[in-house]
Amino acid sequence: MSEYKKPTSTTEFEKNFKIKKPLMNQTEAFYESSRCLYCYDAPCVQACPTGIDIPLFIKQINTQNLTGSARTIFESNWLGNACGKICPTGVLCEGACVYNHQDVPPIQIGRLQNFATTHVIKNDIKLFKPGADNGKKIAIIGSGPASIACACELRVMGFAVDIYEAKAKPSGLTVYGIAAYKITNDEVVDEVAYLEKQMQLNFILNTPITTKEQLDKIENDYDAVFLGVGIGPTASLNLEGEEKDNVVGAVEFIEEVRMKQHTLAVPPKVVVIGGGNTAMDAASQAARLGADEVTLAYRRSKDRMGAYGFEYDLAISAGVDSLFEAQPVAIVGNGKATGVKFIKTKSVDGKLEYIDGSEFTVDCDLVIKATGQAKMASFLNLIDGLELDSRKRIVVNKENYQTKNPKYFAGGDAVNGGAEVVNAAYEGKVAANGIAVFLKV
C-alpha cells in the first residue's frame, strides 16, 4: 500500500518527490570535504566514467576555491551538475571510496560536486568560452547529454555547431526521463542554459531529422555529424491486449510525470512490468503520485533483476509491492485494461520455465511497460555505411567514437544501448576530440 497522498499542488508534488540528494550548505560541505583523504591515483576517480579529478575538486571546496572546483568538474564533464545529482554514485565514485573499506560512510562526492557546480551556475560565473572560429561546421542530431557534451567540447575548439532536436526542449532524457526526485526540471534547464550562454550553443528545436533528404542536406552543409539520438520509445511486448488506452510505456509515463507534475492523474491501481532501473523509477513515481497500489512485476527472481539494489529499495520504501517470477501473458479488460494476467515461472538451469496451471490476474487501472526501449534502426538505416550490431547499437571505434561512415560520429545511449548520463557525457566529449583529429584542426 502506497503511503503517498495524491499531490494537488506544486508544493505537494515537491514534497512527494523530495530531492534525494539535496544541496549541501557551506558547513556540511566544509566538514565533508575535510574528510577526503586526497588519495593517490584515487579509486573514486577511476570509478568515474568521465575521470573527474575528485580529490582535487574536493580539496578546492575545502580551500574555498569554489569556482576553481567547478572548473575542475566541468573540464572533465560538461554535465557536471546533473551528474552529481543523478549518477548512481553508490556504484560509481562513492562506491569506490576507500572509506567503504573502513566501514565508514564514503565521501558524498555527488553532493559535494553539486555544491561547487551550483555556485557557478547560480551566480552565473563564466568559466569557458568558445575558441576562435576554426572554419569547420558540425551538425549534431539530438540534444541529450551526449550531444550537449559533444557540442561544448567542439565549441571550445572553435567549431560552429548546430544541434537539431525533435522535441521542444533540449537535454533529452535528462529532462524527460530522469526520476523527478533526483533532479528538478529547473536544475536541468539551468545547467543547459548556463552552458548555452557561455558556449553559444545553437539549438534548432522542434526539428526531427527523419528523411534521407534532410540527411543529404546535412551531409552537404557540414564537415561532420554527431549522432546523439539516444534510444527510442518503449518497445512493444507483443502481448495480447497491449494496444489498450491505459497501457503505457514507462519512458512515456515518466515524461508525462516530469512535464505535468501534480496535474497528471494516476488511477488507484497500477501494475509496472519490468525489472530494470526504469521499472523501479516508474513504480516509485506512480506511488509518489498517489496511486493506492503499485505492483512491480518481474518475470524472474529478485536476484536476477537488472536494477540497482538501491533503486529497488527506493521503490519499496515508496510503498511499491513486488511480484517476482511472474510472466505477463495478457492484458485483460473490455476496451480498457482492468488487469494483467500472469503465469508463474521458475528457473531451471538458468532457463525460464512456466508453471502449468499457475495463471492468475492482478487487477489494475493502469499498466506501465518498462521492458526496454525500441532502437532507432529505421532512422539509422537511412545513413549510408552506418553499421549496427545485433542489438541495433551503432558500431563505433571506442578510441574516437567514429562510426563506420567516417563522416559520422556517435555516442550515448545510441551507442552503448542505454547506460547513464555520465557515460553519454563522456562519449560525446571523446567524439568531439575524435572529430577534431579527423578534420585535422
Add this chain to the structure above:
Amino acid sequence: MDLSIDFAGIKSPNPFWLASAPPTNSGYQVMKAFDAGWGGAVWKTLGVPVINVSSRYGSINYRNTRMAGFNNIELITDRPLADNLREIEEVKKYFPNHAVIASLMVETKEEWIQIIKDVENAGADGIELNFGCPHGMCERGMGSAVGQEPAVLKTIVEWVMEAANIPVITKLTPNISHIVDPGLAAVQGGTDALSLINTIKSIVGIDLETYAPYPVVDGKGTNGGYCGPAVKPIAMEMIKELAQHPEIKNTPISGIGGVETWRDVVEFILLGAGSVQVCTAAMHYGFGIVREMEAGLKQFMREKGYETIYDFKGKALPNITEWKHLNLKHKVVAEIDETKCVGCDLCYIACDDGAHQAIRIPEGIGNRIPEIIDENCVGCNLCSLVCPVEECITMVKRDDGTQHVTWNEKTIAGEVPTSFDDDRAGGKGHFVPTVQDALKHRK
C-alpha cells in the same frame, strides 16, 4: 596570465618550489615533481654524507587531522656527492627551464669553495645555504648552530659570495628570538636572497611505554625539527619581519613553512615572498598537491585581475603595523544569527568562562539560543571563533568610522593610564558579575 618568476636571477616557470628535504632526495623525485607541475626544487642538502637513524619522523594528529604538525630527526643527504651531481646534471638536461637549487652545508672554507664549484659545474641554477637544521648537524657546529650566530653566518656567507657565480639564497633557522639578526647578517654578508623557515626545535610527544620522545630510536629519542601546517603562522611572521625591514626588504625572500594550499601560497606572496617552498605537504600527499595550488593561485589572480605574482607581492605589508598604531576607536560587537544557531552554547561558555560574560541564555526550559549582551561585548571575536556554524556569529562594526585614536597618539597627548588605579583604564566600569555569582548554581 604569467606565473613565472625571476627570483634573484633564478628563473622558474612558477613560484612553487620543493624545499630541500626527502622529496628532493634524488633526480628521480625531482624529475617526477617537475613533470607534476613544480617550477623548482631545492635539492636535499649536500655535504659530507651522513648516516641516518631508522625511525625518523613523528607527528601531531589534531583530532582526525593527521600530520597537522610534522617532526623529523633526519640529517642532510646520506648519498655520495658524485651521485647527486650526476643527477642534477641529468635533471637540468630534461628540464632546462626549471629551477634546480643546490642546498649546501659544509664546515670549512675549502669545503665551501669546492662544493660550490661542483654544483655550478653540474648546472645548478642557484645555491641555498642550510643554516637551519636544528638537530644533529648543529651538534657538529653546522646548520642552526651557524644560523644562531649572526657573526659566524656572515663570515660564511662572505666566503660563499666570493666563490659563487650563481645566485645564493641563505636559509634561516627560526630557532632564534629575533629573526632580523641573522637576516641582516646574511644581507650584510652579500647574500642574493633569503629563505625561511627551516624547522623548529620540537618534541612532538612522549611514548607512554618507553618514556622516550617520538620518534623513538631504540628506547631513546632527541629533539626534532617541527614543520607542516602547524608552523605556518610562525613562518609568516618571520617573513614579514624581514620583508618590512628597511635594510632587508629589497632582498628576495623564499617563503617556507606549512604551505599546503593555494591560500597559503597567496598569503606568503602577500607578505612579500617571491617564491614558496613546500616539504610536508609533498611528503603527505605527493607531488600532485601542486595542482590545487596552481589552480587556486590562477583563480585568485583571474578574479583580482592580476597578470603576474609581482602585481600583488607584498600587498599585505603596509597593513601590518605595530600595535601602538591600531585605532582604539574601532568597535565591533558579536551578533548571532538565530536562524543558523544550532544551540551548542559553546559561545556562551567560552564568553562566560574565557572572556567577558557578554552572552546569556534566555531563561525558559529548552531554550538554548544565546543572546549577546551588547554593552558587555568587547569585540574579542572568541565566540565567533568557537561557533561551529559558518557565518552564524558575525562581528559587526559599531563605530561610525569618524574617530581614530591610537595608543601612540594618546601617549603623546598624555592620555594613557599611568597609575595602577588610573581612571583612564579601558576596562574601568566595564560590567563584571559579582564574585558570588560564580557559585549561584550551588543554591
